Amino acid sequence: MESSSQPSSLAIAESLLSRYPTSALLLEYAETVVSVREMALLPSATVEADVIALRIAELMLALNLPFVDSKEGLVSSSESEPEASIFTADFLPTHRMFFDAVCEAMSSSRTVRVTIMGPTFLLPDFIHFRRDREKPGRNFTRELKEKLSKGEVDFAYVVFRNSPERFMKMVGSYVKSNKEFERAINETIENLEMTTSQRIFPSLQFRCVDTGYMHIPHIFDSVALLASRRSPETAVDGGWVVRDRPSLDMEKARFDRVFEGTSQTQSMASVQLRRFLESLL
Incomplete structure (x- = not known):
C-alpha cells in the first residue's frame, strides 16, 4: 500500500x-532516473556507497521523482505532499546562493564543522576588505573569522584540504x-x-586532510550544507541543504569520524599548515 506522505531521504537511501549495494550500481540506477546535468551533482564511484545513496535520495526528493520500494511501500511522487517534519x-544552484545560505546557517549555530580549501579565514584583513568590495554575496571566511573571534561557538572543527593552486588563485x-x-x-x-598559541580563536580545532572535492560539508547545529565541485581546480558551484535529523546526524558522525580518526594532533596540523603556507612563497 502506498504511503500518504513522502519517505525521508534516509529511508530512500x-x-x-x-x-x-555498490557505488557503481547506485550510479547506474541514477542514470535511469535523472538527466545528464543532474548526474554531475552526484559523487563519483570512488565515494562510499552510503554517501552516494543519500545524495541520490536527496536529488529524487528535490526533483519530486517517483520512487517505489516493493518491500516497504515507500513512495515519493508529485502526487504526495510532504509533511512539515519530512525532509525536503x-x-x-550557484556558488553565491550556497555560501549565502552557509553564512545564514552559521550565524546562529553554536557548533561548526567545515572543510576549506586552505586557511582563508587566517588571511589578513586587507584581503577580506578587497574581496567584499569586488565580489557580490556574503563572505563565508570573513564571517567565520568574526564568529571565532567573538567566541560565539562551543567548538569549531575545521578540515583544511590545502589546495595550493586554488589558494594561490x-x-x-x-x-x-x-x-x-x-x-x-x-x-x-x-x-x-x-591561533596555535590560542591567543585567537580558542574554540578552534583543525586538521590538514585531503578529503577530496566531491563531498564538501558545512555542518551546523540544525542544518548541513553539502557542496561539491566539478573538478579539483574549480570552485563550488552549488549544493544541497540537509535538514532532516537522521541525515544530519549521519553527516555529523561522518565528519567527526574523519576529524578524530586522523593521526594528527593540533600541533602536528599547525606544523603542516605552516609548511603549506611557506611553500607558496
Missing part, C-alpha cells in the same frame, strides 16, 4: 542500498603585486602562530 532537499585575485602576495602569506603565517 537505505532502500537503494539494499537493492544496489533544497538545491542551491584566490589570494592572487586580491593582490596587486608579488610583494603584496608575499605580505598576505606572511601575515597569514603570523595569524596561524597566534
